[in-house]
Amino acid sequence: MRVSTLGYALLGFLAARKLTGYDLARLLREPLGFFWTARHSQIYPELESLRRQGLVRFQVIVQPTRPDKKLYTITRAGRAALRKWVTEPVKSPVQRDEELLKTFSIQLGDPEEAAALYTDQLRIHRDLLQRHRRLAASLERLQGKTLLDPRSPQFGNYATLRRGIGYERERVAWYRWILARLSAPKPRTAKIRRYV
Amino acid sequence: MRVSTLGYALLGFLAARKLTGYDLARLLREPLGFFWTARHSQIYPELESLRRQGLVRFQVIVQPTRPDKKLYTITRAGRAALRKWVTEPVKSPVQRDEELLKTFSIQLGDPEEAAALYTDQLRIHRDLLQRHRRLAASLERLQGKTLLDPRSPQFGNYATLRRGIGYERERVAWYRWILARLSAPKPRTAKIRRYV
DNA sequence: GGACGCATGTAATAGGTTACATGATTAC
DNA sequence: GTAATCATGTAACCTATTACATGCGTCC
Numbered sequence: 001m002r003v004s005t006l007g008y009a010l011l012g013f014l015a016a017r018k019l020t021g022y023d024l025a026r027l028l029r030e031p032l033g034f035f036w037t038a039r040h041s042q043i044y045p046e047l048e049s050l051r052r053q054g055l056v057r058f059q060v061i062v063q064p065t066r067p068d069k070k071l072y073t074i075t076r077a078g079r080a081a082l083r084k085w086v087t088e089p090v091k092s093p094v095q096r097d098e099e100l101l102k103t104f105s106i107q108l109g110d111p112e113e114a115a116a117l118y119t120d121q122l123r124i125h126r127d128l129l130q131r132h133r134r135l136a137a138s139l140e141r142l143q144g145k146t147l148l149d150p151r152s153p154q155f156g157n158y159a160t161l162r163r164g165i166g167y168e169r170e171r172v173a174w175y176r177w178i179l180a181r182l183s184a185p186k187p188r189t190a191k192i193r194r195y196v
Numbered sequence: 197m198r199v200s201t202l203g204y205a206l207l208g209f210l211a212a213r214k215l216t217g218y219d220l221a222r223l224l225r226e227p228l229g230f231f232w233t234a235r236h237s238q239i240y241p242e243l244e245s246l247r248r249q250g251l252v253r254f255q256v257i258v259q260p261t262r263p264d265k266k267l268y269t270i271t272r273a274g275r276a277a278l279r280k281w282v283t284e285p286v287k288s289p290v291q292r293d294e295e296l297l298k299t300f301s302i303q304l305g306d307p308e309e310a311a312a313l314y315t316d317q318l319r320i321h322r323d324l325l326q327r328h329r330r331l332a333a334s335l336e337r338l339q340g341k342t343l344l345d346p347r348s349p350q351f352g353n354y355a356t357l358r359r360g361i362g363y364e365r366e367r368v369a370w371y372r373w374i375l376a377r378l379s380a381p382k383p384r385t386a387k388i389r390r391y392v
Numbered sequence: 393g394g395a396c397g398c399a400t401g402t403a404a405t406a407g408g409t410t411a412c413a414t415g416a417t418t419a420c
Numbered sequence: 421g422t423a424a425t426c427a428t429g430t431a432a433c434c435t436a437t438t439a440c441a442t443g444c445g446t447c448c
Contacts, residue, residue: 004435008297009297011301012300012301015304020398022399034291035292035297035299036292037436038436039436039437040399040400041401041402042437044400044401065444065445066398066399066445067398067443067444069399069400079304082301086301086305087298087306087309089313090295090317094226094292095226095229095231095232096232096290097232097289099286101231101232104208104353104355105282105352106355107348107349107351107352108275108278108279109283111347114283117285120285124288148377150302150307150310150378155302155377156300156301157300159374159377160296160299160300166370169366170362174362181346182346200406201407202408218428235408235410236427236428237409238408238409240428259426259427261417262425262427263415263416265427
């Protein structure tokens with residue numbers, strides 16, 4: 001028995017507060033969980049595995065009007081395992097971006113359809129960028145310079161958020177570049193237009 | 197029988213030239229395949245599946261000094277399938293970044309060990325950025341403005357390379373930010389130093 | 393009446409990694 | 421000699437997605 005990466009993701013959230021499997025599923029649902037995603041069907045068995053290893057425990061909360069729930073708490077052993085893991089070297093991240101894979105062969109497709117694809121994506125990521133920025137701004141307003149202290153409990157959250165902002169900003173800029181390319185007037189098109 | 201995303205990745209490379217499974221494994225090996233990765237154990241069966249679907253075919257090349265090899269060619273049907281796929285909407289990309297997951301809880305770890313981790317990563321991504329930039333520069337020198345034509349056979353390659361550059365540049369900037377945070381003088385540390 | 397949120401689970405399948413397996417040639 | 425490159429494959433295992441399953445309360 002060992003802890004999977006998903007297990008550490010769950011421990012990471014549980015280190016801040018008590019949560020149910022349902023809560024965790026919500027946190028790891030796209031596009032909110034912007035550095036790790038998982039479905040509830042993976043989360044429930046993983047929580048059970050963490051419990052068997054003594055890294056979390058739960059208490060059942062009986063609710064009159066809603067289904068009963070299991071509120072999970074990280075144990076001392078869980079916190080120790082997480083603390084050890086965070087500074088261990090990472091494996092080089094596996095890049096799997098379907099959109100970039102399509103882009104690699106985009107010259108084969110219809111330019112107008114391609115432009116439609118990237119326009120949709122631009123909108124999605126512009127919205128995401130705005131959301132991240134708002135969240136960062138509200139954190140900054142509430143916490144101020146504490147966020148910049150690498151021992152503050154909110155430091156990791158703020159650091160990942162900054163990375164999310166940088167990532168989305170870069171993405172948006174790239175969409176704008178490719179859309180400009182796709183809609184730039186082509187000599188051939190111009191000729192056809194002139195004579196048809 | 198349907199074509200997996202990996203299948204389209206293989207078709208994408210085969211659209212440009214004939215390749216063996218071994219060649220494809222090399223192209224999809226980290227960190228070269230920066231938008232899709234796969235091992236040879238996944239590639240060989242996938243090529244066979246594409247062949248059964250009539251999207252690729254191969255010819256055996258007998259080599260006197262080296263092992264025989266299968267040189268794969270994309271078929272007309274394969275090219276059509278690829279062309280159709282490139283402009284189809286993408287599923288929202290699943291983000292799974294172990295490093296960011298660690299960052300989320302980094303305040304729990306030792307700041308010096310954390311700094312070592314990010315210093316390593318900074319070096320790796322600085323090198324990757326430089327490599328992408330050199331590749332882009334050499335492409336630009338050879339092909340010039342053709343690269344900016346979305347119908348040019350090199351357009352997709354150039355577009356993904358630009359994205360790679362943007363991505364790595366953003367990453368490097370973020371590493372610098374977090375390292376600055378981790379090594380910034382803390383009042384508490386200063387006090388301890390003064391009195392110990 | 394139907395969709396959505398809360399809440400937890402299992403089963404079947406697909407996708408991906410690691411390890412096993414073989415064997416010649418070339419470079420250090 | 422020994423490690424790396426070329427070259428192709430299979431088997432076992434782990435990880436992740438989709439689908440199946442249940443049931444109450446609230447909102448429109």
